[in-house]
Amino acid sequence: MSLPPRFVTLSVLLLLAFGQAPAPQSPAIDPGPLFPVKKDGKYGYIDKTGKLVIPLQYERAHGFSEGLAPAKKGNSWWGYIDATGKVVIRPEFTYASQFSEGLAVVAIGGGRESSIDKHSVQVPVSAELKSTSELAFGYGGRRFGFIDKTGKKVISLDFNSAQRFSEGLAAVAVKGEFGYIDKTGKMVIRPQFKQADDFFDGLARVRVGEGKGKWGFIDKTGKMVIKPTYDFAHGFTNGLAVVEMFEKQKIQWTGYIDKTGQIVTPPQGFVASRFSEGLAPIWTGDKWGYVDPSGKTVIPPQFDVARNFSDGLASVSVGGKWGYIDKTGKYVWPPTK
Numbered sequence: 001m002s003l004p005p006r007f008v009t010l011s012v013l014l015l016l017a018f019g020q021a022p023a024p025q026s027p028a029i030d031p032g033p034l035f036p037v038k039k040d041g042k043y044g045y046i047d048k049t050g051k052l053v054i055p056l057q058y059e060r061a062h063g064f065s066e067g068l069a070p071a072k073k074g075n076s077w078w079g080y081i082d083a084t085g086k087v088v089i090r091p092e093f094t095y096a097s098q099f100s101e102g103l104a105v106v107a108i109g110g111g112r113e114s115s116i117d118k119h120s121v122q123v124p125v126s127a128e129l130k131s132t133s134e135l136a137f138g139y140g141g142r143r144f145g146f147i148d149k150t151g152k153k154v155i156s157l158d159f160n161s162a163q164r165f166s167e168g169l170a171a172v173a174v175k176g177e178f179g180y181i182d183k184t185g186k187m188v189i190r191p192q193f194k195q196a197d198d199f200f201d202g203l204a205r206v207r208v209g210e211g212k213g214k215w216g217f218i219d220k221t222g223k224m225v226i227k228p229t230y231d232f233a234h235g236f237t238n239g240l241a242v243v244e245m246f247e248k249q250k251i252q253w254t255g256y257i258d259k260t261g262q263i264v265t266p267p268q269g270f271v272a273s274r275f276s277e278g279l280a281p282i283w284t285g286d287k288w289g290y291v292d293p294s295g296k297t298v299i300p301p302q303f304d305v306a307r308n309f310s311d312g313l314a315s316v317s318v319g320g321k322w323g324y325i326d327k328t329g330k331y332v333w334p335p336t337k
Helices: 005-018
Strands: 035-039 042-046 052-058 069-072 078-081 087-093 104-107 113-116 136-140 143-147 153-159 161-166 169-174 177-181 187-193 195-200 203-208 214-218 224-230 241-247 250-257 280-283 288-291 297-303 314-318 321-325 331-336
Touching: 035 052, 035 321, 035 331, 143 161, 153 169, 161 195, 169 187, 169 195, 177 195, 187 203, 203 224, 224 241, 280 297, 297 314, 314 331
Parallel strands: none
Antiparallel strands: 035 042, 042 052, 069 078, 078 087, 104 113, 136 143, 143 153, 161 169, 169 177, 177 187, 195 203, 203 214, 214 224, 241 250, 280 288, 288 297, 314 321, 321 331
């Protein structure tokens, strides 16, 4: 049986373009998020089920970010591996950070820091500047400004202090007071705060008043939308923020507020952390556990240390050993030393 002329023509065009007829492609295997673990003095990586995906073979290892993770074998230098364990940036660094927006900070001999891209190409940053991400802050002496991913200075060294950009704005200090600039360097919220933080969920925590002052929240116009009445506050995540009141330098109560400033969980005498993926670590005075946004205990306090959830797992410590739990509190990797 002969093929229709149009099919033959299409086949010829494909052969001319690619040299051979297209073969079926098997789907790429994506292991999903990987988590560093340590056992018997060696590091490796597990998946969300607790399965060991990259063997325990590293002297030190950090988490994955943007598809790569810093790791070192034995007494060698730091390098970077991909999710299969393949070395993609050869070990040559005395220090290596995770990647952020395509760049990582590394140290090359003698502690001298530089920035590299994912091809291990050094970003040409002058001696007075450091780079940690796209439009990251740099410094010259005690003056701060901002550079782009190529190391080019884009905002002059005009500030006494500076923080990273978040949601398009960055907190900067001028003569001891914080305000916010946009990515052109324009001051969009005038310096007026004793302390200021990144924007999360459209709001930023700021401290006002003399002495230790009080914490409240502003929007991106600089308007104080939640009055500064708290002795301490954490930034918003998932629409909630931790606020604290002290008495004689100790926590009197902790609660969660929504973006209107309303307390949504009953104030209690525990230490609490930010929400992530619907759960937040809390310290009851003896152990750490987890609560949901209503304040209900979801995972009973039982850990010496408990960290936020990321990609469905949280790292916890018991008796100096570290493991990972899922959102039910079940161990997917039991604590190991």
